[in-house]
Amino acid sequence: MSETSAGTKELQARPTGGDRSAVRTLLRLWPWVRPVRVRLFSAACVAIVASCVGLVIPLVLKWIVDGPVAEGDSGGVWLGALYLLLLGIGEAALFGFRRWLVARPLASVEAAMRADLFGRLQRLPMAFHDRWPSGQLLSRATTDLMLLRMFLAFPLTFLLVNGVTILVGMVILLLQEWTLGLVLLVPAVPVMAVCWLFETRYAAVARTAQDQVGDLTTVVEESVLGIRIIKGFGRHRRQAEVFRDLALRLRGTELAKARLLAAIWGVIVTLPELAIGAALVLGTVQVSEGDLSAGALVAFLSTALALRWPIDSIGFLLAMSQEAATATQRYFEVMDTAPEQETVPERESVGGPPVRAEDRDRPGDRGGTDRSRGGLCFENVVFRYPDAPEDSRPVLDGVDLHIRPGETMALVGGTGSGKTTLTALVPRLHEPTAGRITVDGRDITALPRAELRTLVSVAFEEPTLFSASVGENVLMGARPGAAPPENTTEKAAADTAEEAAGAEEAAGAEDGHDDEEALRRALAVAQAEFVHRLPQGAGTQVGEQGLSLSGGQRQRLALARAVVGRPRYLVLDDPLSALDVHTEALVEAALRRVLAETTALVVAHRPSTVLLADRVALLSEGRITAVGTHQELLRESAEYAWLMSGTTPPAGAEPAGKAAAGSSSAAAPHPHSTQGGGPR
Numbered sequence: 001m002s003e004t005s006a007g008t009k010e011l012q013a014r015p016t017g018g019d020r021s022a023v024r025t026l027l028r029l030w031p032w033v034r035p036v037r038v039r040l041f042s043a044a045c046v047a048i049v050a051s052c053v054g055l056v057i058p059l060v061l062k063w064i065v066d067g068p069v070a071e072g073d074s075g076g077v078w079l080g081a082l083y084l085l086l087l088g089i090g091e092a093a094l095f096g097f098r099r100w101l102v103a104r105p106l107a108s109v110e111a112a113m114r115a116d117l118f119g120r121l122q123r124l125p126m127a128f129h130d131r132w133p134s135g136q137l138l139s140r141a142t143t144d145l146m147l148l149r150m151f152l153a154f155p156l157t158f159l160l161v162n163g164v165t166i167l168v169g170m171v172i173l174l175l176q177e178w179t180l181g182l183v184l185l186v187p188a189v190p191v192m193a194v195c196w197l198f199e200t201r202y203a204a205v206a207r208t209a210q211d212q213v214g215d216l217t218t219v220v221e222e223s224v225l226g227i228r229i230i231k232g233f234g235r236h237r238r239q240a241e242v243f244r245d246l247a248l249r250l251r252g253t254e255l256a257k258a259r260l261l262a263a264i265w266g267v268i269v270t271l272p273e274l275a276i277g278a279a280l281v282l283g284t285v286q287v288s289e290g291d292l293s294a295g296a297l298v299a300f301l302s303t304a305l306a307l308r309w310p311i312d313s314i315g316f317l318l319a320m321s322q323e324a325a326t327a328t329q330r331y332f333e334v335m336d337t338a339p340e341q342e343t344v345p346e347r348e349s350v351g352g353p354p355v356r357a358e359d360r361d362r363p364g365d366r367g368g369t370d371r372s373r374g375g376l377c378f379e380n381v382v383f384r385y386p387d388a389p390e391d392s393r394p395v396l397d398g399v400d401l402h403i404r405p406g407e408t409m410a411l412v413g414g415t416g417s418g419k420t421t422l423t424a425l426v427p428r429l430h431e432p433t434a435g436r437i438t439v440d441g442r443d444i445t446a447l448p449r450a451e452l453r454t455l456v457s458v459a460f461e462e463p464t465l466f467s468a469s470v471g472e473n474v475l476m477g478a479r480p481g482a483a484p485p486e487n488t489t490e491k492a493a494a495d496t497a498e499e500a501a502g503a504e505e506a507a508g509a510e511d512g513h514d515d516e517e518a519l520r521r522a523l524a525v526a527q528a529e530f531v532h533r534l535p536q537g538a539g540t541q542v543g544e545q546g547l548s549l550s551g552g553q554r555q556r557l558a559l560a561r562a563v564v565g566r567p568r569y570l571v572l573d574d575p576l577s578a579l580d581v582h583t584e585a586l587v588e589a590a591l592r593r594v595l596a597e598t599t600a601l602v603v604a605h606r607p608s609t610v611l612l613a614d615r616v617a618l619l620s621e622g623r624i625t626a627v628g629t630h631q632e633l634l635r636e637s638a639e640y641a642w643l644m645s646g647t648t649p650p651a652g653a654e655p656a657g658k659a660a661a662g663s664s665s666a667a668a669p670h671p672h673s674t675q676g677g678g679p680r
């Protein structure tokens with residue numbers, strides 16, 4: 001299960017960032033780093049000063065050896081020791097101060113980047129979410145952002161600090177004894193060449209490791225969410241194998257990373273050590289020949305040793321920087337994806353085949369208002385999923401359907417005929433490839449999404465609930481930002497107590513009361529009174545995805561969420577499928593009252609649901625092939641009769657397409673029914 005989904009999506013979510021250099025990639029972090037640049041720069045300066053303080057220590061040593069030690073002045077030796085102690089304390093304090101300077105700003109950079117990523121994920125089109133495995137997105141929001149924070153805390157500062165320290169140290173060494181200094185400089189060229197080679201190789205393996213972490217996260221997430229299926233089908237061993245395989249692959253990649261790191265560490269440590277050894281031999285010869293003082297040699301070697309850590313650390317600082325560059329690349333693969341367009345200026349821009357000229361030239365097209373066609377209207381709507389092959393048949397291939405104001409239209413069709421797809425087009429979860437959809441005569445692509453989604457409310461077949469209280473889940477459908485009561489009873493008491501408070505508070509209480517009333521009504525419509533029997537009533541937490549509730553209970557809450565805002569348009573995707581016959585009858589009775597007040601499109605699989613509707617549309621082969629009342633379609637459409645009752649139609653009944661042609665005019669006396677409600 002997870003193998004397939006993770007695997008398929010994995011391929012599609014692989015790098016798109018191109019071959020930017022690590023530096024250019026990391027420079028893209030500037031907008032987030034900019035607000036904390038002063039702190040970061042100050043921290044780097046403090047670290048440079050601390051490092052340079054460390055380089056003064058060898059000079060004090062030289063003074064002690066050539067001065068007090070040579071002269072046998074024990075007081076001078078103690079004074080030198082005191083200087084060394086103070087320098088050491090000063091160095092440590094400065095490094096501590098640096099840590100303090102960066103800790104808070106870096107946490108805020110990470111938080112801001114995470115918030116922006118989350119915001120972008122909310123605004124990305126459904127096609128993006130269909131394509132990307134959730135684990136890949138999760139790993140970007142967690143592991144990758146943590147790597148970036150670590151990069152800003154250490155490598156960014158210390159590559160600069162160590163670079164300056166090495167430079168200053170080399171100048172001191174050359175000034176102390178230039179011949180010995182040159183010996184230490186010899187390994188610089190091979191070390192730089194190795195670093196360059198390392199960076200290229202490490203980039204590839206770091207990318208692989210971070211993607212594999214994403215795949216592993218996807219499998220873990222699927223295994224946790226699908227634990228009932230895994231246990232129910234006894235698939236835990238197979239799932240464990242899938243996990244183990246991925247974990248082993250990740251382990252292999254991490255080992256490859258470790259090998260590369262070990263290799264560069266080996267080179268970076270060995271070559272300078274050899275150079276120091278050579279300088280030591282050369283320096284000793286010079287001291288024995290009287291060309292160099294013992295103090296100068298001690299100072300030279302101490303400075304060289306003080307440069308060991310800045311040089312040695314370059315390997316892992318480069319590795320961390322490379323991982324940060326990869327993390328940045330992965331972050332921007334999401335951030336660079338275009339969000340949903342608020343309004344669509346030209347149909348071509350939503351992807352898919354170009355609009356046919358005849359579609360575009362219709363009267364009232366593209367943002368125009370054609371109020372004569374009120375209600376919900378599908379006009380020659382074509383839809384193909386963005387990742388479907390170019391030459392594949394569209395899921396919807398010229399849907400024409402007109403749902404009149406106040407009418408309830410049932411949508412019937414075989415499995416996979418495109419009913420859910422059609423309903424998803426109404427709130428603009430997907431954009432039609434061609435054709436248009438209007439509400440109240442206004443093209444939905446010309447309406448801001450927020451406005452459209454207050455007009456249209458949707459309940460999908462799979463009732464998704466969130467880790468929140470029952471009340472919060474239901475009131476999500478009321479209006480953006482609606483504050484739900486924690487507990488209906490407590491809230492009511494709180495409202496009463498607030499009566500004497502100021503006007504603002506009273507308004508807040510009134511809102512709370514409205515919410516409470518809306519919640520009570522929606523729960524009644526959806527026959528979800530079971531909520532009042534829950535431990536904390538509407539304030540009861542439903543747990544992740546609402547899994548602590550039964551399927552029927554979840555479906556009733558999803559239905560309550562759809563109706564709570566009294567939407568003008570209601571789109572229900574088989575809202576009663578998980579209910580027992582008795583509850584279904586009760587919900588139907590309540591729903592009938594709600595449907596009387598709205599214009600509704602209801603996907604139906606059962607005659608009982610179809611009977612809620614004024615008319616029924618049959619979706620077949622991507623088109624509406626028949627529109628009429630339930631009885632008419634039973635008589636006239638073989639396909640409809642088969643879908644509804646599983647029986648063959650009476651002898652002489654027309655096949656689906658022809659029957660529909662006859663039925664539309666007979667069954668739809670509306671002035672626009674020939675074009676809008678009937679088959680094409």
Ligand SMILES: Nc1ncnc2c1ncn2[C@@H]1O[C@H](COP(=O)(O)OP(=O)(O)OP(=O)(O)O)[C@@H](O)[C@H]1O
Binds near residue numbers: 388418420422461
């Ligand atoms: N996100 C997607 N990407 C690509 N193809 C999809 C996607 N979702 C659905 N499809 C395909 O579109 C077709 C219609 O699917 P849809 O879910 O709309 O059918 P349906 O009529 O609602 O089916 P059912 O009655 O079983 O719920 C199917 O062939 C399905 O495989």
